[in-house]
Amino acid sequence: MSDPLLLTYLALFGLAVGSFLNVCIARLPAGGSVVKPRSRCMSCDRQLTWYENIPLLSYLALRGRCRTCGSRISVRYPLVELAGGLIWVGAFIHFNGFWPALSGAVFGSLLFGIAVTDAREYIIPDEFSVGGLILGLAFSFAPGKPTPLWSLVGALTCFAVMYGVAVVGEWAFKKPALGGGDIKMMAMVGAFLGPWHALLTIFVGSLVGAVVFGPIGLKTGKLVPFGVFLALGAAIVLIWGDAMVGWYVTRMLGV
Numbered sequence: 001m002s003d004p005l006l007l008t009y010l011a012l013f014g015l016a017v018g019s020f021l022n023v024c025i026a027r028l029p030a031g032g033s034v035v036k037p038r039s040r041c042m043s044c045d046r047q048l049t050w051y052e053n054i055p056l057l058s059y060l061a062l063r064g065r066c067r068t069c070g071s072r073i074s075v076r077y078p079l080v081e082l083a084g085g086l087i088w089v090g091a092f093i094h095f096n097g098f099w100p101a102l103s104g105a106v107f108g109s110l111l112f113g114i115a116v117t118d119a120r121e122y123i124i125p126d127e128f129s130v131g132g133l134i135l136g137l138a139f140s141f142a143p144g145k146p147t148p149l150w151s152l153v154g155a156l157t158c159f160a161v162m163y164g165v166a167v168v169g170e171w172a173f174k175k176p177a178l179g180g181g182d183i184k185m186m187a188m189v190g191a192f193l194g195p196w197h198a199l200l201t202i203f204v205g206s207l208v209g210a211v212v213f214g215p216i217g218l219k220t221g222k223l224v225p226f227g228v229f230l231a232l233g234a235a236i237v238l239i240w241g242d243a244m245v246g247w248y249v250t251r252m253l254g255v
């Protein structure tokens, strides 16, 4: 898909999704509603007008400061909006067909939301994981992979594997090794990707997490935000999963 007008619409829609993700990221970990109340300045608590809520443009026009109290607006807001735009444009360029592209864009947005909340607060909101699981199962009825049965098998397989790892890990390390959020999140990944690609996600996510976060974790004693790396792994598998499985089958298994 490369029609410039269509891509422009997608970019605008993705920016709006990013804007909504900002609300989710700020409010869901605290258990707040994403519908009410309207956005306010974090410092002076003034309710924002519609023209202060336009993705990217408002931040640029306000030069990153509140119009009344002058306090800094976190750069996270425009960055999340930009990421939303890139995810939606990227998905429709990368995937062939409307439904796989839409599914990829929704899945990518959920993964991004999960990565940010987990990185900031070690929380994966149920709205992302369980809500995403329902969306993943629903998308399996649309044209493309996986089929509804395979989607369900993927969700159940991941849930069982992650649950097993959590139980064994807690027994081995005498403390919780995996959070419930990680388990529910992987059930969602299984529903979107099917069992094989979802298991590959656990492998890739663990590997990237160990390489990237291992040294930091050992040095600072910080807890691993595993959801961040699972989300990264899922995004990698979403884009290159078929190529990775193909490479493995020909090189390693020689068939």
Ligand SMILES: [Zn+2]
Binding pocket: 041, 042, 043, 044, 045, 046, 066, 067, 068, 069, 070, 071
């Ligand atoms: Zn203010």
